[in-house]
Amino acid sequence: MKGPSPTGAARPQLQGPGVLKRRFVRRVPDAPGTNARGEAAPGGLLASSQLVPLFVCLLIGCQLALLVEAIAPLRVAVRVLAFSISLLLLVLVRGRSLKHPALPFIMAALVVTVLQFFNPGTGAPLAALAQIGIQLAIAAPLLWVTRLTIDARTFRRTLALLFFFNAASAGVGVLQVYFPGRFQPTLSSAVQGQGEGYVNSLQFETADGVRVFRPMGLTDIPGGAATGGFYAVLLGGGFLLSSRRGLTRVLSVAGILVGLFGLYLSQVRASAVMLVVCLVALAGVLVLSGRLGRFVALLAVVGTASIATFGWAVAVGGDAVMARWASLFEASPEDVYHRNRGYFLTGTFQDVLPEYPLGAGLGRYGMTNTYFGDHGDLARPALWAEIQWTAWVYDGGILGILLYPLGVLMSLAWAFQVARSRESLEGEFWLWGSILFAYNLGALALTFSYPFFMSQTGMEFWLLNAALFGALAHAKTLHAHRR
Numbered sequence: 517m518k519g520p521s522p523t524g525a526a527r528p529q530l531q532g533p534g535v536l537k538r539r540f541v542r543r544v545p546d547a548p549g550t551n552a553r554g555e556a557a558p559g560g561l562l563a564s565s566q567l568v569p570l571f572v573c574l575l576i577g578c579q580l581a582l583l584v585e586a587i588a589p590l591r592v593a594v595r596v597l598a599f600s601i602s603l604l605l606l607v608l609v610r611g612r613s614l615k616h617p618a619l620p621f622i623m624a625a626l627v628v629t630v631l632q633f634f635n636p637g638t639g640a641p642l643a644a645l646a647q648i649g650i651q652l653a654i655a656a657p658l659l660w661v662t663r664l665t666i667d668a669r670t671f672r673r674t675l676a677l678l679f680f681f682n683a684a685s686a687g688v689g690v691l692q693v694y695f696p697g698r699f700q701p702t703l704s705s706a707v708q709g710q711g712e713g714y715v716n717s718l719q720f721e722t723a724d725g726v727r728v729f730r731p732m733g734l735t736d737i738p739g740g741a742a743t744g745g746f747y748a749v750l751l752g753g754g755f756l757l758s759s760r761r762g763l764t765r766v767l768s769v770a771g772i773l774v775g776l777f778g779l780y781l782s783q784v785r786a787s788a789v790m791l792v793v794c795l796v797a798l799a800g801v802l803v804l805s806g807r808l809g810r811f812v813a814l815l816a817v818v819g820t821a822s823i824a825t826f827g828w829a830v831a832v833g834g835d836a837v838m839a840r841w842a843s844l845f846e847a848s849p850e851d852v853y854h855r856n857r858g859y860f861l862t863g864t865f866q867d868v869l870p871e872y873p874l875g876a877g878l879g880r881y882g883m884t885n886t887y888f889g890d891h892g893d894l895a896r897p898a899l900w901a902e903i904q905w906t907a908w909v910y911d912g913g914i915l916g917i918l919l920y921p922l923g924v925l926m927s928l929a930w931a932f933q934v935a936r937s938r939e940s941l942e943g944e945f946w947l948w949g950s951i952l953f954a955y956n957l958g959a960l961a962l963t964f965s966y967p968f969f970m971s972q973t974g975m976e977f978w979l980l981n982a983a984l985f986g987a988l989a990h991a992k993t994l995h996a997h998r999r
Contacts, residue, residue, distance in 0.1 A: 643879025689731030689741025748775030
């Protein structure tokens with residue numbers, strides 16, 4: 517792997533012999549963002565690696581702001597804020613980006629999307645521009661994050677923020693079931709707009725006979741606590757395996773327990789399947805790389821917690837929870853998927869792609885159409901994208917379903933390489949590569965269930981991939997310099 521530094525100065529070859537040329541050593545102290553030893557040096561905020569955890573804090577703050585009833589009139593502005601900041605950082609953070617393996621494919625996919633502006637199917641210009649802006653903002657961390665000098669500690673701090681927030685979200689979801697109405701945020705207006713029948717379908721009767729919404733956690737969508745549960749378990753597993761401190765391990769196990777409990781009560785089967793895929797992938801990487809001790813530790817903790825929290829969830833949630841999860845085993849996995857989401861995938865390739873081989877135009881589905889679309893344009897009616905593959909067809913046709921998935925696959929392959937690595941670098945990058953590989957595989961699986969890369973979760977995906985890529989590049993440069 518080879519790339520320019522955030523300042524544009526030449527970098528050493530990151531793979532291969534580690535003796536630096538004398539001329540490079542003399543240039544390192546002059547590079548903004550590093551000191552004479554190649555380590556991060558104090559600097560302005562826009563040159564600081566702490567910008568990454570600060571951005572995560574902003575994403576968390578935007579999510580929490582949506583729960584404040586007084587901010588209800590500004591919901592659109594709050595939702596747009598996180599994407600706008602990502603675009604702003606793309607402009608303000610200076611330097612040259614490192615070339616992540618996924619970058620060429622994602623940039624090509626964005627070019628195809630931009631060209632959709634001239635597609636006759638594109639309606640309201642504002643909705644089209646919003647669509648382009650959101651997609652660029654989601655992929656922007658691949659560019660601006662890798663311009664920063666990130667170390668292993670900053671990467672861990674970023675993951676810790678995500679872990680604590682999502683564990684808290686799952687925990688609040690549990691409280692929403694235990695104490696109906698007391699910790700309940702205002703229901704999303706988009707959900708309310710689906711009608712009373714749909715809203716009622718998002719409720720269930722607990723073992724005490726009380727009817728409650730599926731736990732929202734720190735979101736305004738029923739079942740939203742499932743996302744928190746997923747992240748809490750996956751990231752908790754990473755901290756459990758990487759830390760030697762007793763308190764960190766206790767917090768990790770607690771997060772795993774709360775995350776699983778919240779996930780079971782939320783009854784979002786797609787998140788559960790994604791988690792299983794991630795954990796199986798993580799276990800597989802640990803076995804293949806010969807780290808059997810870590811594998812046994814992960815299996816013991818997560819396996820025991822899964823069984824214990826499921827019994828606990830059934831005791832609290834009653835027959836509704838049991839019936840919901842039992843439905844996963846009523847038929848073969850293919851039949852279960854087809855009845856729930858599979859027909860959207862079939863329809864995408866059998867109906868949508870033949871109708872829109874070059875794309876359907878911009879701003880015709882999702883929140884961009886809801887907020888900015890021209891609903892009186894009968895020639896260009898609103899479209900529906902229940903899964904990411906449908907959205908890719910709308911935004912780019914045949915090229916859309918080729919380029920973006922290839923970028924995701926390249927991220928997956930790169931993370932697997934890091935997971936299998938035996939390099940003696942500080943920070944246990946192999947472990948976080950394993951976690952990222954598992955997460956990337958789960959994200960790819962989720963594209964078959966909902967538009968993953970048209971939401972804040974998609975931006976977090978590229979943020980984590982770019983942050984680990986930048987941190988590893990910095991660690992290799994520092995290691996080579998010390999040699």
